[in-house]
Amino acid sequence: MDLNFIAFVVMGLAATILSGVMITRRWPVSAAMVLIAVMTLLAGMFGLLEAHFAAAAQIIVYAGAIMVVFVFVMMLLNLPPEELRYGGVTWGEMVLISLGVLVAIVLGTQVGQGLLTQGLESMGYAPGQTPAHAKSLYFAADENVKNVAATMFVDYLWAFELVSFLILAAVIGSIVIAKKRSAENANAA
């Protein structure tokens, strides 16, 4: 059992437990802080999976940009404490969650494992080894960013352009939605 394996399992367990902690917080800002820790742990997991570009993007985009937007909005709303009526997990929720976890574990280990193996075998994958055709592309680990770029800007060029339009639409849309309707209010009054 090597160090990578132990680090990966510890990070995964910590991310799962911390996200459980996060959804039971009363204050939004403390939940955001815990979520930043979860994002950073996931970045570490991506790094151990030799997806270096994904790890860097996770920290820069998620833990940086998206969480800044979240914290900014939480502080902009400036919710009074009586708005946050959360009283913790109730017993009914606890029972439902335990039942759900039980069913999910059974499904995941019995059905999911079989489906996963089946799907992978149809792609020419034997357990514990990588398909020969793919090795050259992935396992130049020091060239991960180069490989991602080569795939993104050749095979996924149209998807990339469409995503850029989506971001443009989201920027315009969020400004239109969130702006004060001063003209309408003046007409109504």
Add this chain to the structure above:
Amino acid sequence: MLTLPEIGLYFSFLLFLVGLAGVMFRKNILFMMVSVEILLNAANLAFVSASKITGTIDGQVVMFFVMAVAACEAAVGLALIIALYRTKASIEADDLKALRG
């Protein structure tokens, strides 16, 4: 003995469960959106693990697109929350029953 990316798939499953519980059990819209971020992160972890298992780079590219869509979702969703708080003075899902059937 499971390999690293196979464990990653199991962890993505667990993270997805936690995020789903957050979306279903919290009544605060802000927390529901933060839980959606956990759902998207679980999907990203599954993509990167699958990318490592199959040895192709495509999973990482799709993970980057998911990240971009998550940024859009956060921007529009938070703008909606601001507009909602301005009109209803509340961000509890229980108070937003104007469209109840």
